[in-house]
Amino acid sequence: MAQGRLVIGTKRYSSWSLRGWLAVRLAGLDVEEVVLPLAGGSSPEVKRLTPSGTVPYLEHDGARIWESLAILEYCAEIAPRLWPADRVVRAHARSVGSEMHAGFRGLRMAMPMNILREFPGQRRTPEALEDIARIEALWAEALAAHGGPFLFGAGFGAADVMFAPVVCRFLTWQPDLTATSKAYVAAVRAHPLMERWYADAAAEPASWLLDKYENPA
Template sequence: MADGTLFIGTRRYSSWSLRGWLAVQLAGLDVAVETIPLAGGATAEVKAKTPAGFVPYLEHDGARVWDSLAIAEYCAEIAPALWPADRVHRALLRSASAEMHSGFSALRRSFPCIMGSIAPLSARDANANDEASADIARICALWAELLAASAGPFLHGAEMGVADAMFAPVATRMRTWSLEVPAAAQGYVAAVHDHPLMKRWFAEAEAEPADWRREHYEVRLRA
């Protein structure tokens, strides 16, 4: 019997769900995963089953945790190695994780999250603009700084940590949209895609029922 439930949305679209799911997996929590097909916003089932009307949402051993970063912090209480032991290094990764959680909205708007099989896309297919380009430049500079501090291949170091959970769906966007990024960022994008948990997420996204696809998310790819 599992110790709780992690509620997530459609894996193909839900970048925030991926962040929460990665943190839970990295911490080794024994929870059932309940996937709710997203309607394209304000999903009735998500509203009914979660406190704030958003996924991811974790119920674990008496705790109720909503919001991806709160879930990641909760997981790091159980598995402290998800943050670096060093105070200065931890402050760096905490700041980067918080910056991701509250920022980069131009990138997220312009280059939506699609995980699984898609027609080849390029930045030209998306609503690329100066703000999104500035986000990408900032992210690549930040990754370079974090990888220099950790010695890679992950932002956290040899293993993925909270910061990697937060940036994983940013790394997938780089590949989805064939975004041109410097070598250090390319290496990080490859490391993220090669991680067994990411391979599992992509495989599970691919296996989702066809009727979970939503024009709301798919059509705007070609807008």
């Protein structure tokens, strides 16, 4: 029997859910997955099933965890390899992960996640471009220091989990990126868990589609 459940939003749109789901799957937690459609605002079903009224939300072996970063930290206690082993490198990885969690609003507002669509060249607001420049700089620094293909070396880790939805946004909105960023985007997209997430999204009901994400102005 499963040891708990992970409540997430539609895999097509729910960027925060992707983080929680990747962390849980990388740590190998045995939890039932509850996937809910989103309403593009506050959904009653999300409110009913979660303490914060937001997804992702994890119940596991007596623990109740909301906020994707807290879920990631919980998973990393079970699977410490998610963060780099070295204290100094781990501090760097935690910094970039926290910067993602707390920021990049300009990018998030302009270029929402819709993993099954492509809107190349659109929504290049000054705020989004400023965020993208910062993201590319921090990716380049980590990739150069640790040799890639992931931010802190060979393994897909916690920092990559935090940036996976950004990769999805870049694949949809296709801003101009450096060759280094493009290689990183390709490496993340090719990870087997990302393949699974995209396939699951494609199998979701058409009734879950939201016009504001399918037909952006």
